[in-house]
Amino acid sequence: MKKLYEKRVSKEDLYLLKEHSSVESEELQHLVEQECSVSSNEWRTFIEYFLLTLGSGLLVSGIVFFFAYNWNDMPAFGKFAVVLGLLVVAVYCSVTNRMTESTRKVSLVIASVLVGVLFAVFGQVYQTGANAYDLFLVWTITIIPWTVVSKFSVQWLGLVVLVNTTFSLFFSQVSTELNFYMVLSLFLSFNITLFVLPFLIGRMQGFVPSKYYTAIMAFVCTCIAVFSISAWIFTISSNYDINDLMGESIAVILSCVWIGASYYWSVKQRNILFFSYFGLAVVSILFMLLLKWFKLEIVSLLLYTIYIIGATYGLIKVIMHMKKTWKDERE
Amino acid sequence: MKENSQFNTILSSLEAKGVEIDQTGIMQKREDNALKTVFIKIISVVGGLIAMGTFLGFISLAFARDSNFDILFLSFGLLSMIGCYFIHKSTDNAVRDGVGIALYISGFVLLLAALIQHDFIPTNMYIATIVIASISLFLYKNQIITFIAATAIIIGCHGLLFENFSNDYLSLLLLVLLLSVVFLFYKETFLRSTSLWWNNNYQAILVATFCYCLGLSIMTSVEMFLPYYGSERMLFSYSTKVVFILITLGSLYILLDRALIQNTVIKGMSIVITAVFLYLLGIDYPAFIVGFLFALWSYNNQFKTGIVLSICTFIWAMGMYYYDLSISLLAKSISLMLSGIIFLSVYWVIHKNWKQDEQE
Numbered sequence: 098m099k100k101l102y103e104k105r106v107s108k109e110d111l112y113l114l115k116e117h118s119s120v121e122s123e124e125l126q127h128l129v130e131q132e133c134s135v136s137s138n139e140w141r142t143f144i145e146y147f148l149l150t151l152g153s154g155l156l157v158s159g160i161v162f163f164f165a166y167n168w169n170d171m172p173a174f175g176k177f178a179v180v181l182g183l184l185v186v187a188v189y190c191s192v193t194n195r196m197t198e199s200t201r202k203v204s205l206v207i208a209s210v211l212v213g214v215l216f217a218v219f220g221q222v223y224q225t226g227a228n229a230y231d232l233f234l235v236w237t238i239t240i241i242p243w244t245v246v247s248k249f250s251v252q253w254l255g256l257v258v259l260v261n262t263t264f265s266l267f268f269s270q271v272s273t274e275l276n277f278y279m280v281l282s283l284f285l286s287f288n289i290t291l292f293v294l295p296f297l298i299g300r301m302q303g304f305v306p307s308k309y310y311t312a313i314m315a316f317v318c319t320c321i322a323v324f325s326i327s328a329w330i331f332t333i334s335s336n337y338d339i340n341d342l343m344g345e346s347i348a349v350i351l352s353c354v355w356i357g358a359s360y361y362w363s364v365k366q367r368n369i370l371f372f373s374y375f376g377l378a379v380v381s382i383l384f385m386l387l388l389k390w391f392k393l394e395i396v397s398l399l400l401y402t403i404y405i406i407g408a409t410y411g412l413i414k415v416i417m418h419m420k421k422t423w424k425d426e427r428e
Numbered sequence: 429m430k431e432n433s434q435f436n437t438i439l440s441s442l443e444a445k446g447v448e449i450d451q452t453g454i455m456q457k458r459e460d461n462a463l464k465t466v467f468i469k470i471i472s473v474v475g476g477l478i479a480m481g482t483f484l485g486f487i488s489l490a491f492a493r494d495s496n497f498d499i500l501f502l503s504f505g506l507l508s509m510i511g512c513y514f515i516h517k518s519t520d521n522a523v524r525d526g527v528g529i530a531l532y533i534s535g536f537v538l539l540l541a542a543l544i545q546h547d548f549i550p551t552n553m554y555i556a557t558i559v560i561a562s563i564s565l566f567l568y569k570n571q572i573i574t575f576i577a578a579t580a581i582i583i584g585c586h587g588l589l590f591e592n593f594s595n596d597y598l599s600l601l602l603l604v605l606l607l608s609v610v611f612l613f614y615k616e617t618f619l620r621s622t623s624l625w626w627n628n629n630y631q632a633i634l635v636a637t638f639c640y641c642l643g644l645s646i647m648t649s650v651e652m653f654l655p656y657y658g659s660e661r662m663l664f665s666y667s668t669k670v671v672f673i674l675i676t677l678g679s680l681y682i683l684l685d686r687a688l689i690q691n692t693v694i695k696g697m698s699i700v701i702t703a704v705f706l707y708l709l710g711i712d713y714p715a716f717i718v719g720f721l722f723a724l725w726s727y728n729n730q731f732k733t734g735i736v737l738s739i740c741t742f743i744w745a746m747g748m749y750y751y752d753l754s755i756s757l758l759a760k761s762i763s764l765m766l767s768g769i770i771f772l773s774v775y776w777v778i779h780k781n782w783k784q785d786e787q788e
Contacts, residue, residue: 107435110458113453114454115620116457120447122621124447126618126621126622135730137689151768154768155768155771156764156772157768158764159766162760166758377471398485402483405478405530406531409472409527412471412475413522417521421459
């Protein structure tokens with residue numbers, strides 16, 4: 098696959114010359130155009146990709162719209178034939194050697210989506226009357242083996258969305274008696290597992306999940322952890338029955354373990370993103386404690402303001418310092 | 429690093445030509461830029477917004493018995509703005525981004541709150557927003573403040589148009605924004621190499637205008653807002669559409685020139701299919717054509733986030749188009765398939781032509 102951009106000098110670096118040198122405007126203009134302009138070859142690559150993506154995207158959408166137009170009048174067999182036909186094509190494209198690796202991976206994602214469409218059509222045609230939870234559960238279970246062998250972060254991210262949707266629907270439609278803290282603990286556990294799993298499986302496959310997967314999953318886990326601790330801070334135990342608070346300590350311990358582990362991991366791997374999330378989590382939890390300790394009145398509002406300004410400053414200062422230190426150590 | 433050595437070679441060749449270069453300053457700035465991640469920028473703005481909220485709450489409660497809220501807000505607002513100005517003289521990035529931004533946002537909102545307390549007239553408030561934001565564009569040397577100020581100016585203009593021009597305002601604003609973004613992309617090198625002010629503020633202004641324009645194009649492609657996009661005056665309606673088409677086709681012509689595509693057949697064909705695409709989808713659903721146009725310009729100016737945002741806008745527009753009940757599914761399907769077939773045919777012709785060129 099051809100690259101959209103070749104490696105070149107950064108435009109931003111060249112523009113620094115405006116402020117830090119005596120270079121003439123015309124010369125700088127010439128320099129930027131000469132060193133940073135997109136070449137004719139790069140344009141050709143981009144135009145080809147752009148036209149191909151745009152054309153096929155519009156055509157496929159048009160075909161989907163056409164089926165949607167005739168959907169109600171189509172016999173059940175026709176509906177299944179359309180979805181199954183597309184599924185077979187997508188699965189074939191994901192396993193054949195004739196396609197490039199990226200096309201195969203994208204085809205697998207499309208096939209995973211089509212599995213859900215197939216189950217939805219099944220429910221619609223036979224009026225199964227099942228909970229939406231059932232559909233998502235079967236869909237999730239079906240695509241797990243594909244995800245495990247996919248070596249593709251987008252596929253893993255799709256599985257994360259499906260697992261979370263399934264459990265949200267399960268807790269709202271089926272198991273409504275489970276208390277709030279248990280639900281939070283389970284959500285955190287699922288997401289931590291899904292975060293770690295591709296790394297563990299990837300070791301055997303020579304696959305490392307993309308940076309965006311790590312960034313999104315770490316953020317989601319940190320948010321759930323901070324939310325659990327905040328809920329614990331604001332819960333007044335005397336107002337609740339003991340059964341309502343079951344799992345409270347599990348949720349808090351699990352959240353603290355996650356936050357602590359993210360700090361340990363960030364320092365060990367010199368990962369600034371993890372470190373930033375850790376910093377943000379600590380600042381947020383301290384703010385929640387302030388909100389809890391000081392009732393909403395004049396002095397406390399001033400205190401909040403000072404704390405937020407100070408914390409923002411401190412967080413930025415610490416993140417920048419750590420980033421610089423780790424960068425220097427690497428060099 | 430290859431890019432680093434290339435940059436050093438450029439610096440050496442410039443020095444050999446007699447250009448004086450402050451290498452330490454450049455390295456310092458490069459390091460500062462590398463340290464300022466998107467995360468830090470988001471933290472600054474979010475922290476600033478929360479601090480503004482609690483500070484506003486503090487003043488309101490502390491002086492609840494005072495009837496002169498307008499003077500109070502004005503004094504605190506001015507104090508915050510002045511404080512922010514002095515903080516920006518600091519050499520510490522964390523102070524500027526952490527404390528400075530919080531003071532700026534608080535000051536801005538307090539000044540507007542003073543105006544609302546004094547006499548709430550929407551038009552005056554929008555004008556005040558534009559004036560305060562315009563002054564801050566020249567007063568503070570900070571990319572985040574420039575971004576906030578540029579966004580505030582556009583919001584002010586949006587509000588003013590909404591108050592005074594009823595239904596015509598959305599298409600007019602969208603046109604002006606589209607024109608501004610295209611101008612910024614087209615003249616980037618000129619603006620940044622001739623003016624120091626533009627060099628420092630260009631990226632923040634571009635991002636603010638780009639995002640607002642993209643957001644507005646999405647809004648005008650949502651069925652709920654579609655009635656606001658059209659105009660009841662026929663002449664106005666047609667003239668805005670003509671300008672819209674001219675911007676799109678003009679941009680395409682310039683970009684094809686920059687891509688060094690000399691073949692008249694390819695040039696002509698590209699312009700014709702874009703015009704057909706405009707006719708089929710782009711005029712009524714601006715998000716399609718704005719996404720298309722911005723993807724091309726973003727590629728040309730190596731604005732990678734812009735490419736991703738443009739593609740997302742395009743996908744969003746497709747979803748909105750599906751749910752538009754005023755057009756039948758059959759008509760939608762035919763227009764989409766036709767556009768798809770045209771683009772694929774052009775791809776086929778171009779691919780064949782270029783492959784032949786490579787073989788020769």
